[in-house]
Amino acid sequence: MTVANERQQLSYIAAQAADARLNVELETEGMTLNIGPQHPATHGTLRIIARLDGEQVVWAEPVAGYMHRGYEKLTEVRTFPQVTTLINRIDWLGSFANEVPFILAAEQLMGIEAPPRAQHIRTILFELSRIANVGLFLGDLGVQLGAITPVFLAFRDREYVLNLIEGATGGRFHPNFDRIGGLKDDLPAGWIDETRQVMRKLRRFCDEIEDLLFGNEIFQTRTRGVGIIPADVAKSYGLSGANLRASGVDWDLRRDQSLPMAWDKVEFKVWTHPDGDSWARCWVRLQETREATKIVEQLLDTLPAGPIMAKVPRIIKVPEGEAWVATENPLGEMGYYVVSKGDLGPFRVKIRSASFNNISISPWLLRGVYVPDIITILASLYFILGDIDR
Amino acid sequence: VDRLSDTTTETPALPGDALREGIIEDLRSAIGAQLLDTHLVPQRDLWVRVASEAWVAAATALKSQGFEYFCFLSAIDWLPSPYGKGEDDPSAPPEEPSPDKGAVKQGYTGGATRFQMLARVTDIRRHVGVTLKADVPDSLSMPTWIQVYAGANWHERETHEMFGIGFDGHPDLRHIYLPGEFEGFPMRKDFPLLSRMVKPWPGIVDVEPMPGGDDEEETVAES
Numbered sequence: 001m002t003v004a005n006e007r008q009q010l011s012y013i014a015a016q017a018a019d020a021r022l023n024v025e026l027e028t029e030g031m032t033l034n035i036g037p038q039h040p041a042t043h044g045t046l047r048i049i050a051r052l053d054g055e056q057v058v059w060a061e062p063v064a065g066y067m068h069r070g071y072e073k074l075t076e077v078r079t080f081p082q083v084t085t086l087i088n089r090i091d092w093l094g095s096f097a098n099e100v101p102f103i104l105a106a107e108q109l110m111g112i113e114a115p116p117r118a119q120h121i122r123t124i125l126f127e128l129s130r131i132a133n134v135g136l137f138l139g140d141l142g143v144q145l146g147a148i149t150p151v152f153l154a155f156r157d158r159e160y161v162l163n164l165i166e167g168a169t170g171g172r173f174h175p176n177f178d179r180i181g182g183l184k185d186d187l188p189a190g191w192i193d194e195t196r197q198v199m200r201k202l203r204r205f206c207d208e209i210e211d212l213l214f215g216n217e218i219f220q221t222r223t224r225g226v227g228i229i230p231a232d233v234a235k236s237y238g239l240s241g242a243n244l245r246a247s248g249v250d251w252d253l254r255r256d257q258s259l260p261m262a263w264d265k266v267e268f269k270v271w272t273h274p275d276g277d278s279w280a281r282c283w284v285r286l287q288e289t290r291e292a293t294k295i296v297e298q299l300l301d302t303l304p305a306g307p308i309m310a311k312v313p314r315i316i317k318v319p320e321g322e323a324w325v326a327t328e329n330p331l332g333e334m335g336y337y338v339v340s341k342g343d344l345g346p347f348r349v350k351i352r353s354a355s356f357n358n359i360s361i362s363p364w365l366l367r368g369v370y371v372p373d374i375i376t377i378l379a380s381l382y383f384i385l386g387d388i389d390r
Numbered sequence: 391v392d393r394l395s396d397t398t399t400e401t402p403a404l405p406g407d408a409l410r411e412g413i414i415e416d417l418r419s420a421i422g423a424q425l426l427d428t429h430l431v432p433q434r435d436l437w438v439r440v441a442s443e444a445w446v447a448a449a450t451a452l453k454s455q456g457f458e459y460f461c462f463l464s465a466i467d468w469l470p471s472p473y474g475k476g477e478d479d480p481s482a483p484p485e486e487p488s489p490d491k492g493a494v495k496q497g498y499t500g501g502a503t504r505f506q507m508l509a510r511v512t513d514i515r516r517h518v519g520v521t522l523k524a525d526v527p528d529s530l531s532m533p534t535w536i537q538v539y540a541g542a543n544w545h546e547r548e549t550h551e552m553f554g555i556g557f558d559g560h561p562d563l564r565h566i567y568l569p570g571e572f573e574g575f576p577m578r579k580d581f582p583l584l585s586r587m588v589k590p591w592p593g594i595v596d597v598e599p600m601p602g603g604d605d606e607e608e609t610v611a612e613s
Contacts, residue, residue: 064566068567070576237539238459238539326461337464348466350464360541
């Protein structure tokens with residue numbers, strides 16, 4: 001941890017300790033506060049039970065499972081190409097990004113690779129999913145902390161990205177576009193120019209949010225030094241994505257592993273922040289959205305010609321074997337452990353979703369914070385309920 | 391803001407098989423004969439199977455080697471589903487009754503029991519991950535990983551409710567997803583998927599042969 005981080009943490013602990021002493025003197029009674037499952041701050045149906053002492057949380061426990069759909073079981077009775085329909089609905093804000101690791105795992109077991117053009121378009125759509133997902137986060141963040149305007153900007157500009165995804169795939173939220181061996185279709189005419197324009201708009205949106213929200217003193221006061229996660233704790237809880245990088249851990253699966261995707265053909269920065277507080281998590285996501293627009297632009301410049309589908313049989317049987325493929329999804333590390341027995345469908349699929357690990361730290365993190373900080377911390381951890389409950 | 395931030399552009403070297411073999415040696419020197427089997431897919435990934443008594447010792451040894459990042463923990467039920475998949479390939483010839491039908495057959499790194507633990511940890515500095523397996527003894531009880539990886543808490547709760555595997559030393563094995571009074575363990579292969587039993591899956595048409603189709607000739611070129 002850096003010095004700035006330690007100083008923030010110590011002052012935060014000192015302030016809490018002083019309040020706790022005051023609570024003891026005033027003999028305040030404890031109470032149990034139930035947040036959710038239908039609460040706007042819970043992004044779906046997460047329930048939080050918090051035991052309070054005055055304004056402070058003694059312990060808090062998230063209750064998930066209101067939306068459990070049992071995808072791991074359902075994958076066992078589907079064929080491989082049918083599974084993408086299900087896993088689209090895990091993280092519904094960045095659907096296309098959910099399909100990619102599963103398809104890559106199946107391709108790895110079959111020993112095939114998508115042609116270069118398909119890999120490129122996959123990566124472009126993957127980054128567009130990231131922009132659509134994290135773009136909404138940047139607006140939603142403001143709403144949860146009491147600022148209404150950013151969410152209108154976010155919905156306005158996310159619409160451009162959703163239009164692009166719809167234009168290429170036909171589906172706004174659930175593209176179901178990725179196929180074993182390539183993609184369903186090529187890009188439509190005029191899509192590339194349109195995308196370039198939208199990327200410029202999105203960078204302007206990031207600037208707006210940075211001025212409007214990140215430059216706001218109230219926002220800074222409410223996020224700085226709140227919910228600090230040290231790097232070693234983040235790693236042992238398996239936090240991933242911006243949550244991990246905001247704790248100063250330089251780890252990005254786009255750069256740090258080799259996959260048949262096009263990330264190694266572009267230049268991009270992996271942003272990290274040493275503080276590990278709520279501010280750092282939000283700030284890293286803002287930078288990543290900007291970085292994603294640059295990745296898309298570079299990929300559009302270098303889009304190779306060629307087929308978009310490798311030669312695969314119409315009835316796909318995946319050879320016996322096991323494969324683990326994870327990618328850096330908008331929410332963090334999303335991976336599939338696929339076991340095939342040589343049948344039409346998988347024998348077992350373990351879905352490792354980012355939000356499940358990211359939210360499992362919350363009992364540790366929420367202990368001792370103030371009630372309004374619960375919302376800040378949950379907002380900055382950024383989870384999607386479908387990604388927790390699967 | 392720029393002063394506080396730290397950015398990186400250089401791409402680190404990706405791990406080679408020599409590194410993975412080194413990991414096997416390090417683990418063997420730490421837990422000895424408790425390391426039962428390894429499986430290395432060149433340039434791709436590493437699997438190790440440890441004895442169930444050494445489940446925690448293996449995690450501790452790996453963590454001290456730098457595998458500080460906890461990825462996931464789960465289990466596999468290797469029993470073939472007694473209900474089939476409801477969508478067997480209609481173009482396939484009727485299946486011959488064979489003596490090993492219904493027999494439990496494990497995947498990479500072998501094994502001897504129906505249930506196997508499955509977990510993955512990652513070394514962030516060396517950019518390499520390891521998948522761990524261990525046979526679950528008949529008592530269906532394993533030691534907990536919480537003392538080594540705090541993130542294992544929820545994963546063990548999920549494994550407990552889905553497979554019925556207990557974790558010694560786990561403070562709180564409540565259900566995460568299922569209602570508290572739910573009976574049975576849904577991810578076990580002998581737990582029927584009721585909706586599939588009352589109505590065959592309409593997606594079966596996806597795998598029916600096309601009339602006059604030449605599916606047989608259209609095989610994967612690379613394989």
